[in-house]
Amino acid sequence: MDVKEVIFSRASVRVFRPDPLPVDVVNEVLEAGVRAPIAGGVEKWFFVVVMSEGKRRKIHELLKEGHVIYATKVLKEPYPERSVRKWVQSMEAGMYYAPAYIAGYIDMREPRHREEYVDEERIFLHQTIATAFQNMILTAWSLGIGSVWLGVPLFMKEEFNKVLEPPEGLELAGILALGYPTDKPKPKPRKTLEQIVKYI
Numbered sequence: 001m002d003v004k005e006v007i008f009s010r011a012s013v014r015v016f017r018p019d020p021l022p023v024d025v026v027n028e029v030l031e032a033g034v035r036a037p038i039a040g041g042v043e044k045w046f047f048v049v050v051m052s053e054g055k056r057r058k059i060h061e062l063l064k065e066g067h068v069i070y071a072t073k074v075l076k077e078p079y080p081e082r083s084v085r086k087w088v089q090s091m092e093a094g095m096y097y098a099p100a101y102i103a104g105y106i107d108m109r110e111p112r113h114r115e116e117y118v119d120e121e122r123i124f125l126h127q128t129i130a131t132a133f134q135n136m137i138l139t140a141w142s143l144g145i146g147s148v149w150l151g152v153p154l155f156m157k158e159e160f161n162k163v164l165e166p167p168e169g170l171e172l173a174g175i176l177a178l179g180y181p182t183d184k185p186k187p188k189p190r191k192t193l194e195q196i197v198k199y200i
């Protein structure tokens with residue numbers, strides 16, 4: 001597939017086949033990730049790859065909790081109880097249980113920006129992780145590996161850190177779940193350019 005084919009055929013995958021991902025394939029995905037643009041030209045990032053069964057089970061447990069927190073506590077308009085119950089059922093049936101997870105961390109231990117610009121440095125680093133994640137998502141998809149970006153861990157960083165054991169002082173920016181899809185995902189529609197773009 002060329003790049004555009006990869007981009008336009010991709011959709012998030014949340015249910016994975018149990019087949020493990022070979023480590024060299026995960027490394028191929030990570031190598032593509034770190035080719036992304038990096039704000040300020042610095043690599044203030046770190047990635048924790050979870051492939052062992054015990055840790056994956058713990059991550060999956062936390063993801064279930066994280067999604068419930070998101071649906072019931074985070075949103076101004078919580079999901080209806082029935083949809084939350086259905087979501088929990090799907091998660092208990094294996095949704096989000098992946099052969100591999102890649103957690104992305106940012107390193108704000110020694111800010112390079114002056115104090116009044118530290119917030120922007122944090123944004124830069126989150127954006128840098130985002131570019132890496134997108135490279136990983138697309139590379140994975142080009143290899144037939146599905147993925148979903150998981151933001152809900154940000155609502156339970158401490159709990160995730162206990163399992164992920166990152167270097168001291170790093171901040172969790174997001175997690176990617178990766179694995180071979182059970183079904184071919186269908187790309188979802190987007191707004192038209194007319195709705196969201198203005199040329200000046």
Ligand SMILES: Cc1cc2nc3c(=O)[nH]c(=O)nc-3n(C[C@H](O)[C@H](O)[C@H](O)COP(=O)(O)O)c2cc1C
Pocket residue numbers: 010011012013014148149150151152153187188
């Ligand atoms: C920053 C970010 C956080 C996300 N967090 C979650 C998440 O916690 N759980 C989830 O199921 N999907 C999550 N997603 C995936 C989106 O729900 C998904 O991309 C969106 O519904 C559009 O679907 P598509 O990826 O198939 O085009 C996240 C995506 C992004 C960019």
